Amino acid sequence: MSDTVESVIVAIDGPSGTGKSSTSKAVAAKLGLSYLDTGAQYRAITWWMIDNGVDVGDPAAVADAAGKPVIVSGTDPSHPTITVDGVDVSGPIRTQEVTSKVSAVSAVPEIRARITDLQRSIAATAPHGIVVEGRDIGTTVLPDADLKIFLTASPEARAARRAGEIKGADVAATREALVRRDAADSSRKTSPLAKADDAVEVDTTDLTLQQVIECVVTFVEEKRAATR
Ligand SMILES: Nc1ncnc2c1ncn2[C@@H]1O[C@H](COP(=O)(O)OP(=O)(O)O)[C@@H](O)[C@H]1O
Numbered sequence: 001m002s003d004t005v006e007s008v009i010v011a012i013d014g015p016s017g018t019g020k021s022s023t024s025k026a027v028a029a030k031l032g033l034s035y036l037d038t039g040a041q042y043r044a045i046t047w048w049m050i051d052n053g054v055d056v057g058d059p060a061a062v063a064d065a066a067g068k069p070v071i072v073s074g075t076d077p078s079h080p081t082i083t084v085d086g087v088d089v090s091g092p093i094r095t096q097e098v099t100s101k102v103s104a105v106s107a108v109p110e111i112r113a114r115i116t117d118l119q120r121s122i123a124a125t126a127p128h129g130i131v132v133e134g135r136d137i138g139t140t141v142l143p144d145a146d147l148k149i150f151l152t153a154s155p156e157a158r159a160a161r162r163a164g165e166i167k168g169a170d171v172a173a174t175r176e177a178l179v180r181r182d183a184a185d186s187s188r189k190t191s192p193l194a195k196a197d198d199a200v201e202v203d204t205t206d207l208t209l210q211q212v213i214e215c216v217v218t219f220v221e222e223k224r225a226a227t228r
């Protein structure tokens, strides 16, 4: 019998602060899979729009520019990278300005079409499979994924986690901004944040990150065992 492990595609979706990035990176590293942070791609294209003076409040202007930036994602879970036109933007895409504008840019259908194509080609060429995290991976980007996980957590827990990353952050203001962004992401017309019908929902409110990672690793191993 060969000890080659079959390729597996895992989709992890959910609102902000539920633990998607931390969980996906750890699961991918543990199982030898690639890792793709799709939020970073939407942030990168938003950063480019701001840097190039495109009015992000004007969907037609954003749509016109959608094809211009070249976005490249590195998929090593222990060292994920993101560049726009060859420039490392891993720091600049996390600013407050990008965070406050990313929902408007990512609601534009031409932006979603471009980024979705990119995501599908990255997933199709991952040598041993991939963990892809975002908002619409299970519903739209990879509807045939082998395993779909939808992470949730209370707004209070999510705000406390996010605020904990920034020194002196106000938890109430963080909660308000996060709930506002989730509402925008969930109500847009094109591929909104949503749980796929066949996704497994995991409420992480009272779980440690380690427990969530172990839970998802178990799901992947069960899936692999069932298809062997
Ligand atoms: N289950 C958990 N318990 C406590 N903190 C967590 C948990 N999951 C993630 N975190 C922390 O919360 C923050 C946000 O997690 P992240 O993975 O970036 O979420 P998302 O990608 O869903 O926005 C990080 O600082 C992370 O370490």
Ligand SMILES: Nc1ccn([C@H]2C[C@H](O)[C@@H](COP(=O)(O)OP(=O)(O)O)O2)c(=O)n1
Pocket (backbone or CB within 6 Å): 015, 016, 017, 021, 038, 039, 040, 042, 043, 102, 103, 106, 107, 133, 134, 135, 136, 137, 181, 185
């Ligand atoms: N698959 C995806 C991933 C992210 N987005 C959009 C909507 C999100 O508010 C932004 C930023 O996503 P990101 O995962 O970086 O957000 P947080 O880590 O939760 O702050 O991108 C999307 O529309 N579709």
